[in-house]
Amino acid sequence: MNYSETLQYLYTAAPAFEKVGAGAYKEGLSNTLALDAHFDHPHQHFRTIHVAGTNGKGSTSHTLAAFLQLCGYRVGLYTSPHLVDFSERIRVNGEPIPQQYVIDFVEAERDFFEPLYPSFFELTTAMAFKYFAEQHVDIAVIEVGLGGRLDCTNIITPQLSVITNISFDHTGFLGNTLSAIASEKAGIIKPGVPVVIGETTPETREVFARKAAELHAPIVFAEDLDMVTPSLLSAFALKGGYQKANLNTILNAIDVFSKVTDLSVSQDVIPEALTSVVTLTGLRGRWEVIQTSPLVICDTGHNLAAWEYLADDIRNASRQCGGRLHIVFGMVDDKDVRGVLALLPRDAEYYFTQADTHRAIPSVTLADMAKESGLQGTAYPTVKEAYNAALTAATPDDFIFVGGSSYVVADFLS
Helix, strand or coil, rough: CCCCHHHHHHHHHHCCCCHHHHHCCCCCCCHHHHHHHHHCCCCHHHEEEEECCCCCCCCCCCHHHHHHCCCCCCEEEEEEEEECCHHHHHCCCEEHHHHCHHHHHHHHHHHHHHHCCCCCCHHHHHHHHHHHHHCCCEEEECCCCCCCCCCCHHHHHCCEEECCCCCCCCCHEEEEEECHHHHHHHHCCCCCEEEECCCCCCHHHHHHHHHHHHHHCCCCHHHCCCCCCCHHHHCCCCCCCCHHHHHHHHHHHHHHHHHCCCCCCHHHHHHHHHHHHHHHCHHHHHHCCEECCEEEEECCCCCCHHHHHHHHHHHHHHHHHHCCCCECCCCCCCCHHHHCCCCCCCCCCCCEECCCCEEEEEEEHHHHHHCCCCCCCECCCCHHHHHHHHHHHCCCCCCEEEEECCHHHHHCCC
16 A cells, blocks of 8 residues: 555544544543553653643644753654644654655554554554654653543653643533543543643632542642743744643643653753744644735634634734635534634624535535624635635735634645
């Protein structure tokens, strides 16, 4: 198989949540433990930082990786989903896993893993850990896929755990209350391992405090110690109103990590890490400016909590441009769509669309829902067609925003 055929095999033989939704979710760690034993427990050969949370996991993980790279270490980074190519998920010092490695892994190991019928994420996690061990990384930043307690990344014992925040997302798997969701994400807290919590509510804070106490895990609530200065915030390459809270979580995580790790790290490199996170790690899709005339920005914010920030950011950017506002918008079917629609600017022209995933809400359906919320626009069957329509309609002073779903941004960047 070539690379394209290998990826198609992975998506079909090992169902991916991004492609098919709930059908790809497998509760429990039996497959993960079987794969881990088969590869001789590769995660035990490098240090780790584990990052969970509803929003901000990607920004936090990439920035921590950039910091560690500038401290002189060989750093693995495992995140999901990818935006343009599968290889983005698994990086060493910012370089994506080679396509040939993915091909060889599948061809060499399929006789073992096919009888297990693993999920796509179970298989790619095993691939990542094996690759990091073979690449002799010093430390890997590992982003949780879904939840925490039963996520297949949760076989690691990290030097630091980070939980960014809790809001309503994936409630069908994680629970329909904030405390239930927090309990699942608190599952990454390990005995004696420090944990940094980014943002809380009274009910989630109690969950984290109780779990940390049970496991004698030192806990830091980042919201109690605002470490963000104007100079650090302006240096941060990741823009958008939501990034200030992420930055405070990151700074608290670095502070705790520097005190507990046996690695030599210097906080002097923090400003450079903040400035260079995109170039060092390849992160994309966070208030990413594509062009300036007209202004085109995309962002992967995809749930109600994210849009509580994004809606204001879009309005502010539109006012600064002075022209009309165009929004290319699509969502998937397990989000609070009506809640997000209620936040969107009423004075924009909408180009409703659907990403190339079975989870996408059909663009016509989305347009009808939006009309009920007072939003006007046209439905387009693909992201490309929707964006081209917006670009054709826009003048140099206008602002085009592309988002609503990570998959919309993925199709757009592709």
